[in-house]
Amino acid sequence: MRYMLKYSIACLFLLLALSSCRKEPVYDVVPEIEFRRVEQYLFESNNVKRDSLVLVIGFKDGDGNLGLSGDRESQDLQAPFNEGSIYYDNFHTVMYVKVPDPNSATGSRxxxxxxxxxxxxFSGRFGRLSADERPEPLEGEIKYSINEINSAEFPLLRPGTVIKFDIYIYDRTTPVPNRSNIVTTDEIVLFQPN
Structure with missing residues (x-):
């Protein structure tokens, strides 16, 4: 029993020593993103088909300063993140629609x-991903919702229309936020049951 206790304590100290040696990952302070998936939800309201989309991206950021607070007292509504600024939204999208093109090898573009x-x-804000201001590397997923795409408001979008998005994000670096790389989603077929 005495030997067991002696070796148990030694093992505990060894585990503590090894766990304290774990190094945090090192990422660039400019956010890096990757496309993960699109979650698509079809519903109908007032005889109009509607799609809700959730764009999911993975991220890595060396100093963890991602996300903006919506609190009116927050610094996140002061310049350069004030309304009207290009940095007000930190999740940017550019939507593309597939159209016929007889000159293209695929017949569309x-x-x-x-x-x-x-x-x-469909750009907007995502909330802060870290509760404090301490610089630390962060990685994970951001899920960004586009609550309703419908053919009543967007007449060119009909059942079977194919779209995709380019996505990039900004961090909270001041005076000029860092912009991530741009990723492109898979093709999304609108108003179709999965």
């Missing part, structure tokens, strides 16, 4: 979707 409001995209 993607063009930027011509939104009725110039400059409109």
């Amino acid at each position: 993607f063009i930027p979707y011509p939104f009725p409001i110039p400059g409109f995209q």
Whole structure:
């Protein structure tokens, strides 16, 4: 019993020593993202088919300063993150729609979707991913919801229309936030049951 206790304590110290040696990963302070998947949910309301999309990206960031608070008292609504600034939204999307193109080898091509409001995209904000300001490497997933795409508001989008998105994010670095790389989603067929 005495030997067991002696070796148990030695093993405990060895485990503690080894666990304290674990090194944190080293990532660039410019966020790096990768496309993971699109979660698509079809529903119908007032005889109009609607799709809700969740764009899922993976991220790695060396200093963990990702996300913006929506709190009115927060620094995250001060310049450069103030309304009207290009940095107000930290999750940016550009939507493309597939159109026929007889000159293309595939018979089609993607063009930027011509939104009725110039400059409109499904961009927005995602919340802070770390509770404190301490720089630390972070990695994980961001799930960004586009709650409703429908053919009533977007007349060029009909059942079977194929779209895709380019995505990039900004961090909270000031005075100029760092912009991630751009990733492209898989093709998404609208208003079709899975």
